[in-house]
Structure formats: C-alpha cells, structure tokens
Amino acid sequence: MTLTRRALGATALAVPLTLAAGACSRSAVDPAQAATTRGAIRIWVSNNEQELAWGEAVTAAWNAEHPDEQVTLQEVPAGASSEEAISAAIVAGTTADLVFNASPAALPDWVRAGGLVDLTTFEGGREHIESRTGQRARDYAEDGGQGGYYQLPWKSNPVMVMFNKEIFAAAGIDPGSPGMDTFETFLEGSRQIVSSGASASAVWPAPTSDFYQPWFDFYPMYLAQTHGTLLVEDDATTFDSPDGLAVAELWRAMYEEGLAPREESTDDAMTMGTTAMQLAGPWAIATYKDQLDYGFMPVPSADGIAPEETITFADSKNVAMFSSSRNRLTAWEFLSFATSEEWDGKLLELSGQMPLRTDLLATYPDYFAEHPDYTSFADQADRVADVPYLSGAIEIWQRFRDEFSASAIFGKKSVADGLHDAAEQIDQLVQKGAR
Amino acid sequence: MITPDTAPPLRPPTSPLRRLLGKQPLGLGLSLPYIVFLAAVMAYPLAYAVYISFFDYVFTAPGMDMDHPFVGLENYRTALTDPRVLQSFGNIAVFLVINVPLTVILSMGFASALNAVTRWAGAFRVAFYVPYVTASVSLIGVWMLLFSQDGLVNTILGPLAPDPSWLVNDALAMPSIALYVTWKQLGFYILLYLAALQNVPKELYESASTDGAGILQRFRHITVPGLRATTMLVLILSIITGANLFTEPYLLTSGGGPDGASTSPVLMIYQKGIQQGNPDVASAIGVLLVIGVGLLSLASTRLTKES
Numbered sequence: 040m041t042l043t044r045r046a047l048g049a050t051a052l053a054v055p056l057t058l059a060a061g062a063c064s065r066s067a068v069d070p071a072q073a074a075t076t077r078g079a080i081r082i083w084v085s086n087n088e089q090e091l092a093w094g095e096a097v098t099a100a101w102n103a104e105h106p107d108e109q110v111t112l113q114e115v116p117a118g119a120s121s122e123e124a125i126s127a128a129i130v131a132g133t134t135a136d137l138v139f140n141a142s143p144a145a146l147p148d149w150v151r152a153g154g155l156v157d158l159t160t161f162e163g164g165r166e167h168i169e170s171r172t173g174q175r176a177r178d179y180a181e182d183g184g185q186g187g188y189y190q191l192p193w194k195s196n197p198v199m200v201m202f203n204k205e206i207f208a209a210a211g212i213d214p215g216s217p218g219m220d221t222f223e224t225f226l227e228g229s230r231q232i233v234s235s236g237a238s239a240s241a242v243w244p245a246p247t248s249d250f251y252q253p254w255f256d257f258y259p260m261y262l263a264q265t266h267g268t269l270l271v272e273d274d275a276t277t278f279d280s281p282d283g284l285a286v287a288e289l290w291r292a293m294y295e296e297g298l299a300p301r302e303e304s305t306d307d308a309m310t311m312g313t314t315a316m317q318l319a320g321p322w323a324i325a326t327y328k329d330q331l332d333y334g335f336m337p338v339p340s341a342d343g344i345a346p347e348e349t350i351t352f353a354d355s356k357n358v359a360m361f362s363s364s365r366n367r368l369t370a371w372e373f374l375s376f377a378t379s380e381e382w383d384g385k386l387l388e389l390s391g392q393m394p395l396r397t398d399l400l401a402t403y404p405d406y407f408a409e410h411p412d413y414t415s416f417a418d419q420a421d422r423v424a425d426v427p428y429l430s431g432a433i434e435i436w437q438r439f440r441d442e443f444s445a446s447a448i449f450g451k452k453s454v455a456d457g458l459h460d461a462a463e464q465i466d467q468l469v470q471k472g473a474r
Numbered sequence: 475m476i477t478p479d480t481a482p483p484l485r486p487p488t489s490p491l492r493r494l495l496g497k498q499p500l501g502l503g504l505s506l507p508y509i510v511f512l513a514a515v516m517a518y519p520l521a522y523a524v525y526i527s528f529f530d531y532v533f534t535a536p537g538m539d540m541d542h543p544f545v546g547l548e549n550y551r552t553a554l555t556d557p558r559v560l561q562s563f564g565n566i567a568v569f570l571v572i573n574v575p576l577t578v579i580l581s582m583g584f585a586s587a588l589n590a591v592t593r594w595a596g597a598f599r600v601a602f603y604v605p606y607v608t609a610s611v612s613l614i615g616v617w618m619l620l621f622s623q624d625g626l627v628n629t630i631l632g633p634l635a636p637d638p639s640w641l642v643n644d645a646l647a648m649p650s651i652a653l654y655v656t657w658k659q660l661g662f663y664i665l666l667y668l669a670a671l672q673n674v675p676k677e678l679y680e681s682a683s684t685d686g687a688g689i690l691q692r693f694r695h696i697t698v699p700g701l702r703a704t705t706m707l708v709l710i711l712s713i714i715t716g717a718n719l720f721t722e723p724y725l726l727t728s729g730g731g732p733d734g735a736s737t738s739p740v741l742m743i744y745q746k747g748i749q750q751g752n753p754d755v756a757s758a759i760g761v762l763l764v765i766g767v768g769l770l771s772l773a774s775t776r777l778t779k780e781s
Contacts, residue, residue, distance in 0.1 A: 067537020123748055132536040148751050153538025246642075247728035250749065302623050302642045303728045305615075362535050434750035441558065441734065449644075449733045 067132070068365050074160065077108050078366035080373065081135035083115040083125075085356070089325055089390035094139070096385060097377045108369040115140050120251070122433070129154035134361035136370040139377070141190060141359045143179060143425055144251070144432040149359070150181070150189045151430055156360040157187035161371040164188065171378060173397040178425060179357065190357040191378060192395040194386060196320025197419040198259040198352045200339070203238070204332040206315040210237035214334055221343040222289045229298040232315045241298040243314035246448050250437040254426070255318045257443055259352040260286045262424050263340045267350040269427040270439065274469050278439075279462035285341045287454035290447040301448060320354050321391045321416040328412075335415055346415075353423035355395060387413075393420040430472050438464045520764070527757035549758035559759060562730075562737040563766070565648050569738070570716050570770075572652035577712045578705060581660055585667030586697055599668070603661035610658065614725045617654055641727050647736040651722045659715065663708050667701060674700035706778040710771045717767045720744065739763045 084094035091114065098110045113135060116124035122145040128134040129152055141149075149155050158164040165188065169176050172192045177184030179192045204214035210232040212219075219228040229241030244256040258270065264282045271277065293299040308314040310330050317323070318338065327333055337349040358378065364370050376382065383394035384403050391413055393399060399417040400407055407414050429435060439461045446457025495502060527549050529542040553559050588598055605613060620626050621640040628635035636643055640650045678696045687695065698705075719738040723730045730737030739759055747756030 067535075126533070126748070126751065129535050130533040152532065152534045152751075153540070154535040245728070246731070248731055248734065249729055300623065301638060301732065305618050305622055362537070431751070434746075434752065437745065437750060444731070444733045449642075451733060 068363060070156075070362070073365050073367045075368055076366050077369045077372075079109045079111065080137065080364065080366050080370050081111045081113055082373070083113055083135045083138040083140065085121070085140040086114040086117075087322075087390075089322075089392075090140070090386075093382075093386050093389045096389070097382050100382075101373055101376055105369075108366070108373075110369075110373055120249075125149070126152075129361065129363075132363050134363045136364040136366065137358060137360055137374055139193065139356075139358050141357045142251075143190065143355060143357055143428065144436060146179075146190050146357070146359060147428055147430045147432060154362055155189040156362055156364065156367060157181075157189055158191060158360060158371070158374075159187045161368075163375075164371070167375055167378075168192070171397075172395045175395070179428065181428075190359045191374060192355060193358045193378065194356055194390075194392045194394050195420055195423055196322055196354040196356075196392055197416055197423050198255065198318050198320055198354055199335045199337055199415070199419060200316055201309070201319045201323050201327075202316045202334050202336065203309065203312065203314075204334050206232060206238045206312065207334075210235040210315070217334075217336055219336065220339050220346075222285060222339055222341050224343075225339040226289065226292055226298075229293060229316075230296065233296075233298055238312060238315045240300050240308070240314045242293065242316040242318075243300055243304050243308040244318060245303055246294070246299070246301050246444070247303055248437075248440055248444055250433050250440055253436060253440055253443060254352055254354060256290060257286055257439075257447075259318055259338045260289070260340065262350050262352055263338045263344060266344075266348075267422075267424040269424060271427045271429060271435070271465065271469055276462040276465050276469070279458045282341075283458050284455060287443065287447045287458055290443075291450065291454050294448050295450060321393060321413055324412050325391050337419070347418070348422070349419070350422045350424055351419060353395075353420075353425040355423075355425055357395075391416075393417060395420075429469065431468055435465050435468055438468065523757040523760050526754055527761050529754060531754040531757075532751055533753055545754075549754045550762070552755050553758045553762065556755075558734055558737065559739070559742055561734050562739045562742045563762075565730075565734075565736055566717055566719060566738050568648045569652045569655075569719060570713060572649055573656050573716050574709065574712045576652070576656045577659065577663055578708055580656065581663035581708060582667050582698070582701060582705070584660070585664045585671060586693060588664065589668060589671045599664070602664050605658045606661035608658075610721045611725065613658060614654075614722065617726060621650060638732070642732045644732060644735045647727050647732060651719070651726060651736055654726065655716065655719070655722060659712070663712070666704055666708060670701050670704035671697070702778055706775060709774040709778060713770050713774060714767055717763060717770070 082094070082098070084090050091112075094112045098112045102109050115121045115138060116128065120142075121140055122142050125134065125138060125141070126145065126149070129149055134154070146155070158168065168188050168191055176188070176192050179188065179190050181187050181189065200219075202214070202217065207214040207217060210228075212228055212231060217228060219225045232238050232241045245252055261270075261278060261283060262268070264286055265277070268277050268282075277283070290299070294301055304311075304313065306313075309317055309327060312331075323333075337344075337346045338351050340349070358374055360367065360370050360374065378394075380396075380402065383396055384406065386392065386394055387399075387403055387406055391410070393416055396402060399420055400414070407417055426432060426436070442457040442461035442464075445451045446454045452460075492499075528544060528546065530545050530548075531542045532540065534540050584602065588595060588602075591598060618625075618641070622628075623639040623642075625639075628639060636646055640646050674696065678700075679692055682692050682696060718740050720740040723736040723738050723741050724744075727736040730741050740763070743756045743759050743763075746759065747753045
C-alpha cells in the first residue's frame, strides 16, 4: 500500500469517526431562559393501568384549560427498571419535562449528572413541597435536608405483610389475628404453613440479585426493628449491629428451612397459592382483589411492636423535572396542579397509592370510609422511612444485596460476616462519595 | 547479436487522483458505506471505551461541565481487585470450556449426519435451526419451567434431581447456561458445516471406501481435515459470542445467580456501567474482555491452522 492510499484509508476512517462524534454531541438548554418559558411539555408516568388512568385524567383536565401549554402523556420508557431507561435518556438529552415515577435511590445520581432542576428555584417551590408533605419532605432534600429539592415527594406504598386468609386458615392460623408480629412467631407461623401442607412456601420474595430486592425483604423489617434507622446515617452504615443481625438471621432461617424458596417463582406465587405471604404495598389490593381473600399485618420485629408504632419502608416514587425541559415554567405549574389536594385525591382513588401528604385520613375521609382496606396503609403512611439520600445509592444497595445473598439466602457465609463485609464495602463507598 | 531489451516496460501515465484511488476506485466506493458503518458503530465506541477506561468518568446531561481527571490504570486496578469481577471472568471460563468444544463436536457431528440423510433432510435442518431463530426470551421461559425446582426435568429425575436445583445450584448454574446456549446456537453452526461439507470432494470418500475405510475412519481422515477452515471459524465465533454472554444469566438465572455463580463479564459491565453509573470501571472490564477474547481467538487460529 502506498503512502497516499494509507492516507486515504485513514481519511476514510477519520471522516465517519468525526461524523459519529458530531452526531453524539448534545445540545444543552439555556436554564435561565427555560425557567421563564411556557409552552408544550411532555410527562412520563409509570406504565401500570391505574397510574396511566390518573395521568390521562390529569393531563386532560390541564389541557382543557391551557390550549397553549399542552401536556403530552407518555409511558416511562421500558427497561429492566425505569431508572436505567431514565438515566440513559438524561445522558442523551431526550428526557421528557417531568417524570412521575422516580425512585429516590436513583435521584442523587441524576442530580450529580446535571439531569434535574432544583424545584426551589421556582416561586413558591419550597412552600408547596413542605406544606404538602410536612417535615418528612426534608428527607428528600439536598444537604441533609437543608438544601434544594430536586424531587417532589409524591406517593408512597408502605410495605406491609399481605397474607392469603384461606391458606392461613388451612394451616390453623387465625386470619383475623395471625399473631405473627415477632420474629419467633413469624418463623413459627411460617413453619406451620409449610408443614401443614397449606402452601409450598410461607413467603416468596424474589431471591434475585437485583439491587432493589432488599426493599422487599430485609429493609422493611430492619426499619421496624430499629424504629426507622436508615441503612446509612451520618455517613456510616447502621446495619452491622444486633438489630441488623436479628433481621438477617430470620431470613437465613426462612431460606435454610425452605420456608422461603431460593429460586425465583416462574409465576405469581400469591395468585397460584404457592406461597402464603408477601411483603407488599397498597398497590397489591388492586392487583389481588378479585383473585384471593387477603389480609394485611404490619411487618414483624424481634420482640413485636404495636402496629401504631411500627415503621416500615415507604417505597415512594417522586416527581422530578429534567434539565432538558425548555418550558420549565409550564412544567412547574403543571407539577403543582397535579400534586394539588384534588389530584392527589384522584391518584388515591384510581391507584390506591398513598400521596405523600400530611394526615391522609383526615384529608380524604370519604375515600377511606368507602375503602376500609386502604385505611391501615393510610395509617401506616405516617410511619414510613425511605432509602437514605446518597450519591451512588444503587451501587451501595447492590453491595448490600450481594452480601445478603451470599449469607442469608444461599448460606455461603455467616450472616454476621455478610453484614460486616457489606458494611465495610459500603462505608468505603460512602466515604468516597460512592465513587 | 540481438541483445535482450532490458528497458523497463512502459507504464501508462497516471493522474494523482488515480494514484490515490488505486486501480479499482469502484471497489473503494462500494466498500465505503460499510467502512462508515464499522467506524461509527464499532470503532468509535470501542475507542471511546478505551479512552473512558483511563479517566474518572461519569455520564452527564448535555451542558453539564464536569472534570474527568486522568487516573491511569486505577479503573483496571478497581476491576481486577473486585472479587465479583474476577468471579465473572472465572464463570465465563467455565462457560467457554463447556460451550465451545460441545459446539464444535455436536455441530460437526450433526452436520455430517444431516449431510448423509436423504429423506426428510429439509425437515431435520429446520428443526435444528428453529431454536437459533427463536427469541431467547421465550426459549428461556421454557427452560425455566423445565429446570425449575418443580419442573419437568426434576420430576423425571425424581430422587436423582440435584439439590439445590439446577438454576440455583452453584456448580450447575453455569453449565446449565452453557448447555442452553449450545442447544440454541447449534443450528447456525450446523449450517456453516453443512455448507463446508459440500466442498469436500465425494471422490475422497469413495476411494477411502474402496480402500476399506469405515465410517469413523472416513470421518476422522476426510471430514475433519476437510472442515478445518470452518472449524476455525466456528471456534472463533463461539468464543466471541460466548464471551459476550448476557441474556441468559440475566434471565435464566435471574441476574447471574445464585450469588453471582453465573454472572458474566458483560452482565458486570451492565451493572456497573448502566445501573450503578460507573462507566469508567465498566469500560476497563470491557477492554479486558476484548483483550481476552482476542487472545483466545488468536490461540484457536493457531490451533486449527494447517501446517
């Protein structure tokens, strides 16, 4: 090959590379201009039937009054979890203006990536958030609760223990008063369910390695046991402790004795009757109301805590505004509209999920009078705790899950070692700002 | 005396453009779209991944100005000291040790058998090819039902069923995936071998038969050497596709379970790069994987090269 032809080959490669690089360059929005601009916006909501119905209703109501600021509703892009799809969209600059389904675990990283807008930069932003949610809103703010809000705490799904009344009755457990509020009685009841043949398993949480699975096995019980201590507080882990050990030992026993299967269910175990209990939020009522006779009880703790004092996992989903928004004033006004008392009530009515508002029972007395199933969740909604507000939270939860899997689920090491190893790794990540 | 003409032959005058484009400018034009495609879809991302792996890098939104300091080999150190990453490379080694030889042996054997079949040959070929063209997600659903604790396989095995069951058993999870992938991909490799078998001269088999060679001897001394080039291709392709394993551990063993026993390097890249927002470490793992696959492919080329 002559030199000229080499040069031609290099050029042939360099040109498309440059073009590719150019194609990947992304245009940014001028934040000062966007903050005062009105116009059409897009919103993302979860793809479940109830939330879509709410989204359609709220956008229709808004659009009827705002012909020049139309809101387009879209389902949040599909992915293994919506957080992954949203993360990718933030980098590409293709996000909608608002998302009504953001996990608080992912939000700090989106802030770090410059993907979100501080809602306190809008007039009345802080007041709207704090008057709606109360003091708890501070858990979702920057700088230990003193800084800006890059998310509006929207709704919670307080986790409780859902049980199949028929299976309980068949196992000789009183469905009206199961009496399984301590770890010992929970374990004993679980043994009774399986040994009686009433069900193949007592409880069947997904034993998979997904970072969010601790939210539906270890974490609700840990919050109950510790009266609401978060996984990480004051830049240090809290779970390498007698309380953490007590919760992990319970799960170890459940898995070791076959009361909780180590294999993921290939179908819905509650519907199929292959398990008697699951840790779930109020969303489960809409899902199972026509399929089984269910009851709910608070998550257990080592010595038992009165239901009115039990704290559980909030499993909240929040609203965030993306920095790709070019019409931020409209986005903010729509956000305020959609989280008003009226539209929070509509969300409750259509989805059964609890708006993150103060005193739900007094705000929507008619709804809870008509739907007594949801009352225990509304009551529980005042006593919830969420994931800690941490940069790199997903990596932190993944490390925890890996060690929990190795120790409590698959028994490869003691739970004490598992918790200790997880604490050591997570403390390092927290010290490094999860980098 | 006639002296030989030692003067150089006359060459037609060439323009600079002609020299630049070579003797076949049309060929260059025809291959340009593919060069563009390769550069945009393969070369650019690969080069960018190598670049990222040497910096403290996070993905940011458009307009976000963030420093990405050069960190040298730090991301490689982080990757190589992470037990989960090392475990994933170990897992993929187990996968390749099972999958690659099985793929070569079974696809060559089945292709030879199919080549000899005269009745229903088309139906047999389609039967082997169907798993390859079927979406992995749906096939994995079937395998989960077959190999779950209460699945058909364990029901048939009865007391011989492994405990813990296949997909949640440390020792069996990766071999189960390797078997699944071998079965799924087999049709494609059989097709490659079938095409190659058409080029092995029939006369060789006839003369070997005349000389008294049996089926096994003909297979060993004619078929295997005759398919050497295809075997090299099958080896390289199965190493590359195997090393890039993702869907199966992601779905069949629920994210690389049990306890990471079936995590693959690509699954780690996905977790670290996409889920956890650490594209720098994920890129380092990717570069290590590319190097490993390159070395293995080189070794298999040497192994199957004719002397």
